[in-house]
Amino acid sequence: MGKQFYSVAIDGPAGAGKSTMARILARELGFVYVDTGAIYRSVAYFLALMGISPKDTDGVTRLIDEINLQITYDETGAQRMILNGLDISGEIRTPEISKGASLASAQKVVRSFLLEMQREVARRHNVIMDGRDIGTVVLPKADVKIYLTASAEIRAERRYAEMLEKGQKADFKQVLQEIVQRDQQDMTRAIAPLKMAADAVKLDTSDLDIAQSVAQMKDIIARSIPL
Numbered sequence: 001m002g003k004q005f006y007s008v009a010i011d012g013p014a015g016a017g018k019s020t021m022a023r024i025l026a027r028e029l030g031f032v033y034v035d036t037g038a039i040y041r042s043v044a045y046f047l048a049l050m051g052i053s054p055k056d057t058d059g060v061t062r063l064i065d066e067i068n069l070q071i072t073y074d075e076t077g078a079q080r081m082i083l084n085g086l087d088i089s090g091e092i093r094t095p096e097i098s099k100g101a102s103l104a105s106a107q108k109v110v111r112s113f114l115l116e117m118q119r120e121v122a123r124r125h126n127v128i129m130d131g132r133d134i135g136t137v138v139l140p141k142a143d144v145k146i147y148l149t150a151s152a153e154i155r156a157e158r159r160y161a162e163m164l165e166k167g168q169k170a171d172f173k174q175v176l177q178e179i180v181q182r183d184q185q186d187m188t189r190a191i192a193p194l195k196m197a198a199d200a201v202k203l204d205t206s207d208l209d210i211a212q213s214v215a216q217m218k219d220i221i222a223r224s225i226p227l
């Protein structure tokens with residue numbers, strides 16, 4: 001059987017701009033954008049709702065099969081996370097859920113539960129999927145792998161500006177500290193830690209704006225996928 005769908009894997013640390021770029025590229029290429037961080041965030045949200053700590057392996061193991069989670073796309077192509085029939089896409093974007101998602105994602109049972117869900121989307125669509133282990137674990141045969149990164153200070157500055165723009169209260173030092181802590185957690189966990197795949201192309205966006213980053217990513221993609 002010939003190849004059916006293309007996949008682009010984008011990995012990298014928190015705040016590197018993965019979702020911003022992936023969303024733009026997906027629209028331009030007509031691919032489905034899969035934000036896998038949102039799936040881990042939804043699990044963290046569910047655990048918080050049930051009063052289970054994301055560090056509590058027994059509790060998480062007991063509850064994981066009870067999650068009724070669906071990924072849907074609205075008319076603009078934006079991914080929506082549906083938990084028990086309720087759209088929680090807005091609720092999962094808080095610093096508490098960021099922390100909880102990073103902790104929950106270190107649990108083996110959570111990662112194996114979500115693995116098939118992510119692969120299934122890639123079996124049915126051309127995808128741009130972003131996360132931490134897409135090129136290394138979820139889609140090891142992705143047509144294109146990009147490792148997007150930027151210095152911790154720049155990533156914190158971007159996150160800080162984003163929060164102010166949304167009218168949220170923010171403290172730069174705290175934002176930076178949370179980014180560094182999440183890098184540490186995501187890079188040092190035992191299962192599927194964040195690392196660059198051997199066959200990924202690294203792109204440092206510290207000195208690039210969004211348009212420049214998108215243009216460079218398009219060039220990288222065009223080397224392997226006919227656009």
Ligand code: DC
Pocket residue numbers: 014015036037038040041098101102105106130131132133134182186
């Ligand atoms: O990309 P994000 O900030 O929304 O991700 C939230 C957390 O989920 C991140 O700190 C680590 C985890 N995650 C993961 O372990 N694997 C992925 N493919 C995506 C996210």
